[in-house]
Amino acid sequence: MSAPVDIRGKVFGELTAIEPTGLRRGGRIVWRCRCSCGAEVFVPAKELRSGNTKSCGHLKKQTNDLTGQRFGKLVAEYDTGKRYQHNAVWHCKCDCGAEVDVIGRSLTSGNTRSCGCLNHAPRAASPDVLDGTRASALNSKPPSNNTSGVRGVSWHKQKQDWEAYIKFKGQHFHLGHYDTLEEARAVREKAQSMIYGDFLRYYTELTLFPPGNKKAGRPPANIQGKRYGSLVALYPTNRRVNTSLVWRCQCDCGNLIDVRQNHLQTGHTTCCPECRLKDRKERK
DSSP states (O other): OOOOOOOTTOEETTEEEEEEEEEEETTEEEEEEEETTSOEEEEEHHHHHHTSOOSSSHHHHHHTOOTTOEETTEEEEEEEEEEETTEEEEEEEETTSOEEEEEHHHHHHTSOOSSSTTTTSOOOOOTTEETTEEHHHHTOOOOTTOSSSSTTEEEETTTTEEEEEEEETTEEEEEEEESSHHHHHHHHHHHHHHHHHHHHHHHHHHHHSOTTOOOOSOOOOOOTTOEETTEEEEEEEEEEETTEEEEEEEETTSOEEEEEHHHHHTTSOOSOHHHHHHHHHHHO
């Protein structure tokens, strides 16, 4: 068996081998070493020669030093000394003024970007929401659990008749009970025309002629209520495609689709995709 190599005085990274100890780790002699920072550590000779250990650990600490670094709205101030699953916990200050302790890995991975204020920040309003009402919901299809096939009309199990109602701006308006579905449908459609009609006209005017809009150019024509084939233009959305305003339209089959205004006016689109496919099959 060969004699152990004497590495006394040799430098390995930040470590200088001072003397061998009587200890062995994994069959290897453990050396007492002095780091450039002044600390003394005990390291197996194999770890020194392979380069796996180059310091007492201060190099790793410097690499993971997050002091002063920004992560989203958080700025890491100091290491708290706490550990969670071997990860340092950092004391951070949020832009909102709050202070919070965060795991270092959560900061560097981007999982945590604030004290929590980002989660409670108000979401951007939908482009078709006005005065608390979503325009796209006014003429949408009935929900899947609707048994009547008519939005705002449902079967009342206790009274064994059809109940009509309408919702607008967060309020529920009861329209009465009726013996037949046709009666309830007629009442619901009348209420919808009275309540939704004025709102959609107002929404359309604001979309076509927004207040304070100083952009040059002629506003698009108001085609609300006009028919193009099987489609009726309900109201404009706030979207444009190649400068053409996009309108929410209702097909005679009941489907709602968004169509560019120039496609409606030129006859490019006259029905929903389902009706178009059905028409093609019938022609074959």
